[in-house]
Amino acid sequence: MTSPRVLWVTTAARGGIAGYVSALRATPLFTRWRVEPVVTHDDGPARRRLALFASGAGRLVWRCATTRPRLVHLHSAAYGSFARKGLLLWVASLVFRLPTVLHLHAGEFADFYARCPRPLRPLVRATLTRADRVVTLSPSLARAVSAIAPGARVTSIPNGVAVGPAPRRPERPPRVLFLGLLIERKNPLGLLRAWAGITRPPGARLLLAGDGPQRPAVEALVRDLGLSESVDLLGWVDAARSARLLEEADVLVLPSFFEGQPLALMEGMARGVAIVTTAVGGIPDMIEDGVSGRLVPPGDEPALARALGAVLADPELRRHLGDAAYARARQEFNIEHTWRRLDALYRELAPQVGHRDPVEGT
16 A cells, blocks of 8 residues: 555545545645545444544554654544544644644634633643644634634635636526535524515525435425425535536525635635625635625624525626626635645645655646
């Protein structure tokens, strides 16, 4: 077996981290650095999650001991995810003396820290400081981490997606797409209540593509609000269907309470879709309100209804927002930029490897 240069400690669960890993698999980063994913988490019963963490942790220790990777890159959210990845970071750094990157995908990290019991906060700060580099998804999230742990070495590297030609959309009643987990943090129930209060163009439809613990509540609210004629519940969709839905959508809506830098929004921007979302986490660093999308306060259902109503009623506004979002995606969030920035970071932390074999084609 070929020795890895970089171990990626990650998750198999559906969501942003998994999508990020999948997108980067197709870039030269994975082959140039011989990246080996180590899965330590998935959705499912507690016993299964515990067994997977034990298996993944064992694999990490074995690979660190037997192959001596140049770097360990840990992808973390908040709460339990941070506890798991933090423990493995200390093992890689303290026991095996390997450079570590702690990649924070959580938009609610400051909230997580504030909710931590006071005796645990020094451990959170020490973990952030122990990492050779903490990577956040946006400058605002970087500032939040630096405020928590001033000694941490923090770098902002945005997520990225493949950006191709923007699709042309046919003249037809507008389609609004929600793409994500049906969980409280994504606020699908608030979206349905806002949708019920909008005066919609004839034939306009709201498509909810996703599954999760709030699915029964979503189905019940659709019935209670009499929305069955204008709302489609598509369930979980794979990457290919997700791409088709984005190409056919006129508006992408994500009314979350917390986010890091949602990959779904980035994929919508890369396809020229008009965005309506909330001003949380790293989203304001992605989207300028009124220019490349519409931002509303989290939990403000009347504001969400007004923003959705405005873009539904005005095809020119939808085109303007979609064109500006597409231009920003090409400039700032192309996966080509993302993998090259990670490559530069790896070169910095493991220079003895980075200067030996140049990237093919550069």
